[in-house]
Amino acid sequence: MKELKVSAIHKGTVIDHIPSGKGLKVLEILNLPEDSTILIAVNVRSEKLGKKDIIKVEGKILSKDEVNKIALIAPTATVNIIDKWEVVEKKNVEVPDEIIGIIKCANPNCITHYEKVKPKFKVISKKPLKLKCHYCERTMEEEIIAKNLL
Amino acid sequence: MRFQDVISINDFEKDDIEYVLKTAELLERELKEKGTLQYAKGKVLATLFFEPSTRTRLSFESAMHRLGGSVIGFAEASATSVKKGESLMDTIRTVENYADVIVIRHPREGAARLAAEVAKIPVINAGDGANQHPTQTLLDLYTIKKEFGKIDGLKIALLGDLKYGRTVHSLAKALSYYNVKLYFVAPPGLEMPRHIVEEISDKVDIVETSSLESVIPEIDVLYATRIQKERFPDPAEYNKIKGSYRVDIKILEGAKETLKIMHPLPRVDEISYEVDKTRYSAYFRQVWSGVPVRMALLGIVLGVIE
Numbered sequence: 001m002k003e004l005k006v007s008a009i010h011k012g013t014v015i016d017h018i019p020s021g022k023g024l025k026v027l028e029i030l031n032l033p034e035d036s037t038i039l040i041a042v043n044v045r046s047e048k049l050g051k052k053d054i055i056k057v058e059g060k061i062l063s064k065d066e067v068n069k070i071a072l073i074a075p076t077a078t079v080n081i082i083d084k085w086e087v088v089e090k091k092n093v094e095v096p097d098e099i100i101g102i103i104k105c106a107n108p109n110c111i112t113h114y115e116k117v118k119p120k121f122k123v124i125s126k127k128p129l130k131l132k133c134h135y136c137e138r139t140m141e142e143e144i145i146a147k148n149l150l
Numbered sequence: 151m152r153f154q155d156v157i158s159i160n161d162f163e164k165d166d167i168e169y170v171l172k173t174a175e176l177l178e179r180e181l182k183e184k185g186t187l188q189y190a191k192g193k194v195l196a197t198l199f200f201e202p203s204t205r206t207r208l209s210f211e212s213a214m215h216r217l218g219g220s221v222i223g224f225a226e227a228s229a230t231s232v233k234k235g236e237s238l239m240d241t242i243r244t245v246e247n248y249a250d251v252i253v254i255r256h257p258r259e260g261a262a263r264l265a266a267e268v269a270k271i272p273v274i275n276a277g278d279g280a281n282q283h284p285t286q287t288l289l290d291l292y293t294i295k296k297e298f299g300k301i302d303g304l305k306i307a308l309l310g311d312l313k314y315g316r317t318v319h320s321l322a323k324a325l326s327y328y329n330v331k332l333y334f335v336a337p338p339g340l341e342m343p344r345h346i347v348e349e350i351s352d353k354v355d356i357v358e359t360s361s362l363e364s365v366i367p368e369i370d371v372l373y374a375t376r377i378q379k380e381r382f383p384d385p386a387e388y389n390k391i392k393g394s395y396r397v398d399i400k401i402l403e404g405a406k407e408t409l410k411i412m413h414p415l416p417r418v419d420e421i422s423y424e425v426d427k428t429r430y431s432a433y434f435r436q437v438w439s440g441v442p443v444r445m446a447l448l449g450i451v452l453g454v455i456e
């Protein structure tokens with residue numbers, strides 16, 4: 001079977017090698033403006049991953065911070081910046097040192113569940129992923145983190 | 151000024167701890183000579199106790215008065231607009247107009263950190279849920295230092311519910327800055343959490359045991375805490391364990407003459423009353439330590455003591 005082709009874009013960002021099934025979650029985390037043009041391909045055959053998802057964002061160059069957020073759920077993802085139909089930059093995603101907003105604290109008694117404040121975590125280990133809540137100081141491990149994505 | 155808020159013992163380097171202990175010592179000496187001091191004259195402390203803790207609140211209030219300052223505040227959340235649904239952030243933004251420093255106790259973890267981020271004035275954490283109670287830890291260290299003239303070189307046992315005890319977690323962490331040997335004495339199931347043992351085990355020697363009798367001849371400090379009945383699913387199990395963690399005259403027969411017993415109080419029956427009159431008891435002096443330590447912290451965050 002021939003590899004599925006998704007139409008190329010003129011200018012924008014292509015997020016490739018997303019673990020299959022995580023594409024929609026990645027989109028959710030990116031929280032792009034409603035009028036964005038987005039192409040999403042799910043379960044595309046991949047040599048590296050077997051199957052993968054791909055997201056193309058037309059007309060928008062995503063910042064490093066914006067993209068790094070997705071490292072939490074799609075550590076294998078690669079980011080391609082496209083200009084005039086060509087890849088001008090290619091990079092891997094990287095877990096940031098601090099994570100603000102996209103995960104809620106697993107501690108039910110944490111103040112962040114009761115006040116209008118963005119949850120904030122310090123990354124204390126990237127592999128395996130381990131986060132510490134800035135407020136209640138409780139640590140969260142990988143599987144708990146995945147369950148607490150906002 | 152070394153720090154602006156006092157939120158977590160994890161924010162304190164050894165230097166900061168030593169600085170607080172030294173300041174407390176100087177203040178205690180000056181207080182004994184002169185009676186009430188005037189460093190905080192004209193300053194107002196707001197004590198915001200969203201859950202009751204009379205001892206801690208009185209200790210802070212006593213400290214502020216002895217520094218020459220004054221105190222406003224509330225002692226339980228039902229007396230405040232919290233009951234009406236006001237957010238913590240709005241309470242802080244309101245109260246900071248009335249005071250120069252805030253002491254907060256709150257049932258939710260992280261509340262003090264959030265309060266400090268919102269407030270333009272300094273905030274001191276007097277307990278946030280099961281998380282932190284840094285001034286207790288500092289006064290514990292101060293007590294040990296006063297009793298022995300030092301902390302380095304001591305053998306210190308933490309006894310009781312080490313799993314859920316916020317006090318012993320912070321104390322173990324702070325003691326790991328010193329050259330001490332630690333004994334964690336807990337009944338099975340209530341041992342010190344692994345992550346704390348791992349965090350400090352490369353800095354201090356640790357002995358973990360369930361037998362108080364076996365360690366009593368070796369130790370210099372016995373830090374007892376409450377074992378809460380409600381932690382045990384089976385009351386018979388609790389009754390079996392209870393006796394073995396009771397500090398009484400008999401178990402102290404094997405102790406060093408210089409052993410000091412500490413306890414964050416209130417006690418239930420971990421230390422029998424007959425121990426109070428012995429040379430071993432340091433727990434009521436430990437209560438007094440709260441005053442100079444809290445005077446030091448208030449003075450430092452207010453910027454009135456260098």
Ligand SMILES: [Zn+2]
Nearest residue numbers: 105110133136
């Ligand atoms: Zn938290």
